Amino acid sequence: MAAYQAGNQDAFGELFDRYAGRVYGFLIRRLGDAATAEDLHQEAFLRLHRARDSYNPERPFRAWLFAIVHNLVNDSLRSRRRAPVTEPLGTTSSPHPAVQTDRAGSINDQSPERIVAARESTRALSRALSALPANEATVLILARFEGLSYDDIGSVIGRSAAAAKQLAYRALKRVRSELVAMGHGEMSR
Amino acid sequence: MTKHYTTCADYEALLMESLSAPLDRAEQALLTQHLEQCPACKASSVEVRASWDMLDELGTLEPRAALRERTRTTILQLMATEKTSAVDRKWYEVSREPLAVLSALLVAGATLSLLSGLVWGSALPQGHLFFCAAMYTGLLVGAFSWIYSATTVNGVHLDVAARIGVLSLAITVAAITACPQFQVLAVWDGSALGRFLTARLGAGGSSLVFGFGYGLFPGFLAALFGGNLLAERPLANSLVTGAVVFLLASPVIYLQSAPFTSGVVVSWIAGTAVGTLCGVLGAVRVRQRVADAAVPS
Known part of the structure; x- marks a missing residue:
């Protein structure tokens, strides 16, 4: 990060390779909308670039990065609420058209019915996640997918670690309720 | 050192920690004991764990190569x-x-x-x-x-x-x-x-x-x-x-x-x-x- 702050392009490249996917994953999970996530991906790195001099090396980089992305998403959602709504979040036919790994490989070996069911459940989960209140969604995504400590997550949203844990707990319960409401209450692994 | 847990909210926080990383033996024992004694927390913990595990279905997401390059x-x-x-x-x-x-x-x-x-x-x-x-x-x-x-x-x-x-x-x-x-x-x-x-x-x-x-x-x-x-x-x-x-x-x-x-x-x-x-x-x-x-x- 110090080399990047000093203007080293290779250092930026290394940083970008490490975090481009993580930022994208966060955006798409928070927004549930691939098109907006793609728009904001570039904006996230522009914000990071503009704010690079304010980075404090004593603070974990990931927490600082996700604080920027979290604020960006909130700004975007606020401005979208002000703009005329054309399509509600989570109603796109394919919320995750990007390259999806892990589970995608495993469902290829299954029957067509199971593939459809798996896709439907993934879509429902995605919708439930993006429908969470801002802080709950951020906390849950960072804890579940990014493996950030609750201390770091607290600093991302400007709350204590204890508050972050409570938000994550509430988020998981809310996800469960949403899934039940969407008829996916029996999903389990 | 084991912290002091008294309320259900304390155990909810402990449950969240246990989902991210294994607890130490003393804390795990405390959590298990509380869940055995508190039916409401036990029921919630089942739901919360299920939601946590279910999120695995979302897998890893990567941006398109063109977006990455842009x-x-x-x-x-x-x-x-x-x-x-x-x-x-x-x-x-x-x-x-x-x-x-x-x-x-x-x-x-x-x-x-x-x-x-x-x-x-x-x-x-x-x-x-x-x-x-x-x-x-x-x-x-x-x-x-x-x-x-x-x-x-x-x-x-x-x-x-x-x-x-x-x-x-x-x-x-x-x-x-x-x-x-x-x-x-x-x-x-x-x-x-x-x-x-x-x-x-x-x-x-x-x-x-x-x-x-x-x-x-x-x-x-x-x-x-x-x-x-x-x-x-x-x-x-x-x-x-x-x-x-x-x-x-x-x-x-x-x-x-x-x-x-x-x-x-x-x-x-x-x-x-x-x-x-x-x-x-x-x-x-x-x-x-x-x-x-x-x-x-």
Whole structure:
């Protein structure tokens, strides 16, 4: 990060390779909308670039990065609420058209019915996640997918670690309720 | 060391920790024991664990190669532009930034005016001249930091310059705080500009102009310094910057205005507030212009 702050392009490249996917994953999970996530991906790195001099090396980089992305998403959602709504979040036919790994490989070996069911459940989960209140969604995504400590997550949203844990707990319960409401209450692994 | 858990909320937090990483044996035993004794928590924990595990279905997401490349290229181009701008722009190209030129001229003029008052019009005790010199050093460094920041506005030097400006503010504040007997308004009254304004506006009007201008100076610099942070959280950081400016300026306001009227104090505070506002808006605007100019559409 110090080399990047000093203007080293290779250092930026290394940083970008490490975090481009993580930022994208966060955006798409928070927004549930691939098109907006793609728009904001570039904006996230522009914000990071503009704010690079304010980075404090004593603070974990990931927490600082996700604080920027979290604020960006909130700004975007606020401005979208002000703009005329054309399509509600989570109603796109394919919320995750990007390259999806892990589970995608495993469902290829299954029957067509199971593939459809798996896709439907993934879509429902995605919708439930993006429908969470801002802080709950951020906390849950960072804890579940990014493996950030609750201390770091607290600093991302400007709350204590204890508050972050409570938000994550509430988020998981809310996800469960949403899934039940969407008829996916029996999903389990 | 095992923490103290008493309420269900404590165990909910512990449950969340256990989902991220294995608990130590003592904490795991406490959690298990609580869940056995509390049916409500047990039921919730089943739901929460199920949701947590279910999220695994979302897998890992990667951006399309084209998106990845577009974002990378945009930032690299921006970095290249910044590098070129910082190197190519010379000091005389400052004229591209009218605000900076105007600011620098105002500060330089005020400094020279005050200096002339010190040399020709003041009857200060000899021991105070050192502090006066420190104060003028602060003002001059501040003026040059403005010019410098304008010449390299597209690069990181903007922040360096703002920091130099804040250093100058610190020198000024330290000098005046260390010597409360030195009355900056006495120097102002003896200066050419001070005498001119006193003739035109009277003593009160001249003091008000000085108080406002003198408050504006540190406010602008400190707020410009805060511009670095303002990009992310404008409201929160503006408030922090305002508080910092007030804390920096308050000893000076107190020490320098004690013998004067409340009108001078009010004008001083108003100047600080307006300076902060100008600095905040200026810093945000400059950053926006830099970003707009550098990002390819």
